[in-house]
Amino acid sequence: xxxxxxxxxxxxxxxxxxxxxxxxxxxxxxxxxxxxxxxxxxxxxxxxxxxxxxxxxxxxxxxxxxxxxxxxxxxxxxxxxxxxxxxxxxxxxxxxxxxxxxxxxxxxxxxxxxxxxxxxxxxxxxxxxxxxxxxxxxxxxxxxxxxxxxxxxxxxxxxxxxxxxxxxxxxxxxxxxxxxxxxxxxxxxxxxxxxxxxxxxxxxxxxxxxxxxxxxxxxxxxxxxxxxxxxxxxxxxxxxxxxxxxxxxxxxxxxxxxxxxxxxxxxxxxxxxxxxxxxxxxxxxxxxxxxxxxxxxxxxxxxxxxxxxxxxxxxxxxxxxxx
Amino acid sequence: xxxxxxxxxxxxxxxxxxxxxxxxxxxxxxxxxxxxxxxxxxxxxxxxxxxxxxxxxxxxxxxxxxxxxxxxxxxxxxxxxxxxxxxxxxxxxxxxxxxxxxxxxxxxxxxxxxxxxxxxxxxxxxxxxxxxxxxxxxxxxxxxxxxxxxxxxxxxxxxxxxxxxxxxxxxxxxxxxxxxxxxxxxxxxxxxxxxxxxxxxxxxxxxxxxxxxxxxxxxxxxxxxxxxxxxxxxxxxxxxxxxxxxxxxxxxxxxxxxxxxxxxxxxxxxxxxxxxxxxxxxxxxxxxxxxxxxxxxxxxxx
Numbered sequence: 001x002x003x004x005x006x007x008x009x010x011x012x013x014x015x016x017x018x019x020x021x022x023x024x025x026x027x028x029x030x031x032x033x034x035x036x037x038x039x040x041x042x043x044x045x046x047x048x049x050x051x052x053x054x055x056x057x058x059x060x061x062x063x064x065x066x067x068x069x070x071x072x073x074x075x076x077x078x079x080x081x082x083x084x085x086x087x088x089x090x091x092x093x094x095x096x097x098x099x100x101x102x103x104x105x106x107x108x109x110x111x112x113x114x115x116x117x118x119x120x121x122x123x124x125x126x127x128x129x130x131x132x133x134x135x136x137x138x139x140x141x142x143x144x145x146x147x148x149x150x151x152x153x154x155x156x157x158x159x160x161x162x163x164x165x166x167x168x169x170x171x172x173x174x175x176x177x178x179x180x181x182x183x184x185x186x187x188x189x190x191x192x193x194x195x196x197x198x199x200x201x202x203x204x205x206x207x208x209x210x211x212x213x214x215x216x217x218x219x220x221x222x223x224x225x226x227x228x229x230x231x232x233x234x235x236x237x238x239x240x241x242x243x244x245x246x247x248x249x250x251x252x253x254x255x256x257x258x259x260x261x262x263x264x265x266x267x268x269x270x271x272x273x274x275x276x277x278x279x280x281x282x283x284x285x286x287x288x289x290x291x292x293x294x295x296x297x298x299x300x301x302x303x304x305x306x307x308x309x310x311x312x313x314x315x316x317x318x319x320x321x322x323x
Numbered sequence: 324x325x326x327x328x329x330x331x332x333x334x335x336x337x338x339x340x341x342x343x344x345x346x347x348x349x350x351x352x353x354x355x356x357x358x359x360x361x362x363x364x365x366x367x368x369x370x371x372x373x374x375x376x377x378x379x380x381x382x383x384x385x386x387x388x389x390x391x392x393x394x395x396x397x398x399x400x401x402x403x404x405x406x407x408x409x410x411x412x413x414x415x416x417x418x419x420x421x422x423x424x425x426x427x428x429x430x431x432x433x434x435x436x437x438x439x440x441x442x443x444x445x446x447x448x449x450x451x452x453x454x455x456x457x458x459x460x461x462x463x464x465x466x467x468x469x470x471x472x473x474x475x476x477x478x479x480x481x482x483x484x485x486x487x488x489x490x491x492x493x494x495x496x497x498x499x500x501x502x503x504x505x506x507x508x509x510x511x512x513x514x515x516x517x518x519x520x521x522x523x524x525x526x527x528x529x530x531x532x533x534x535x536x537x538x539x540x541x542x543x544x545x546x547x548x549x550x551x552x553x554x555x556x557x558x559x560x561x562x563x564x565x566x567x568x569x570x571x572x573x574x575x576x577x578x579x580x581x582x583x584x585x586x587x588x589x590x591x592x593x594x595x596x597x598x599x600x601x602x603x604x605x606x607x608x609x610x611x612x613x614x615x616x617x618x619x620x621x622x623x624x625x
Contacts, residue, residue: 054460056456064485068456069453071391071453071455071457072454072456072460075460076457077460098442098446099449103432104432
């Protein structure tokens with residue numbers, strides 16, 4: 001597994017997104033990319049250059065962006081309406097819910113600039129609640145990729161299923177975890193590292209932080225299992241429950257608010273299948289901020305060190321419960 | 324454009340049946356919007372029986388015209404006209420608001436012939452714009468997209484985003500229809516939020532405007548004929564249909580109290596009698612409602 005090797009390379013997630021759009025455009029003649037005046041930021045601009053006749057600009061009007069996408073899907077096309085995640089999931093939630101999700105239309109929604117890294121744009125542009133909001137919608141699938149290969153695989157998997165998909169794109173250059181042959185399956189997680197003492201469940205860019213946390217824990221003689229769950233909905237219930245049953249405690253990590261998000265999704269599974277001591281790493285019921293990327297992750301307690309600390313506390317709780 | 328006497332009589336009958344079935348559905352389903360269903364009766368009659376090119380037995384025919392009901396609370400009228408046009412047996416409309424039946428607001432996965440789902444106001448015109456762009460991408464020069472909006476609905480900003488984009492993309496295969504019945508859910512349009520000068524707003528957004536009496540069948544047929552075949556191309560067209568909310572039953576006319584209100588069986592019977600007499604069909608002045616149902620005991624009932 002590449003995760004255990006030294007970092008070989010790193011790719012900007014937005015570049016991977018743009019390349020992914022072009023790749024899908026080549027494969028699917030009915031694919032359309034729509035934009036609300038952000039294509040050079042999201043890198044949807046790569047698709048615009050490759051397939052200008054299948055690129056639709058709607059201006060700064062996100063509600064219209066998603067309504068038009070519903071209409072295109074109803075005409076047999078596969079639209080990718082592209083904008084920042086905040087504008088998709090806050091401004092146009094009603095359109096996504098009723099025009100797209102309710103009739104189960106084939107619209108694939110990329111949310112750009114998710115979580116803390118937004119190039120200092122601040123709280124208004126830090127999309128922290130999108131996982132919670134999107135996974136609450138019936139018919140919607142939700143995925144958060146760890147690296148470029150994961151994102152490209154999610155985009156291919158999004159095109160292969162009928163129905164709405166929401167996937168996240170962080171504005172960050174991420175080290176390579178997966179090889180080019182990486183496959184993504186809906187409802188399937190990946191064990192990146194096996195361990196007996198604690199499970200670190202990561203999604204999106206936080207999986208890289210989990211791997212680093214596992215290294216820190218290993219130095220202290222703790223064997224952490226690292227499980228990457230890019231598919232947040234559907235979630236891999238079997239793997240989540242089996243890993244927690246094996247290790248007896250868990251930490252979740254997400255580049256989003258912990259309220260109703262990924263950690264909550266893991267908790268729902270474990271609460272029903274295998275209750276164990278658990279702590280969630282993520283934004284803790286507060287607005288995010290402008291600031292440098294490292295500063296922000298430290299400020300919100302979302303660094304690898306924070307994950308390792310949380311792991312030690314749940315291991316402590318597990319031992320306390322057994323004593 | 325002249326309608327034959329035979330056609331006119333058919334369109335009149337359809338408008339009558341739309342109203343009669345709407346009352347039955349809403350009374351039977353114990354929920355619904357009589358006012359906004361009645362105001363659209365002639366519009367839907369002319370669209371589905373005179374203007375639109377559709378194949379009820381082949382509902383997904385690619386060359387068809389499409390209609391998006393943006394004011395989706397007018398679903399009873401649309402369910403009625405789709406049944407009358409032959410998309411499904413008329414009896415199916417009585418599943419309206421029953422669990423597993425036709426939804427209170429439009430659900431295209433449950434009702435054949437629906438082109439979109441809806442409910443929240445202000446969203447349908449964007450969907451119609453997407454369909455019109457899709458028709459153009461598919462190089463279908465004939466199919467038209469119709470979208471019926473409410474007047475109060477145009478308070479929603481999304482409507483004007485859609486209007487702006489339709490003009491930007493020169494969507495001359497798109498015809499919006501405003502059911503301008505002057506009455507909203509809780510009051511009159513000019514009291515709640517003034518929309519005039521309404522036609523000028525559409526013109527300023529780059530649309531061609533046709534104004535018409537929305538209950539005058541020959542005038543409606545003529546307006547849609549002009550919108551579809553006569554007017555110059557290159558712009559989207561809006562047909563502003565001046566209507567009366569609740570048109571057809573005196574107690575509901577121009578009365579926001581009948582925006583959302585289900586008549587009890589006796590009132591529904593009276594409404595149907597009034598309609599049947601007005602249309603000269605007293606023999607059809609009886610509903611299928613029968614005896615009033617015993618109320619369910621569910622934490623105090625509905």
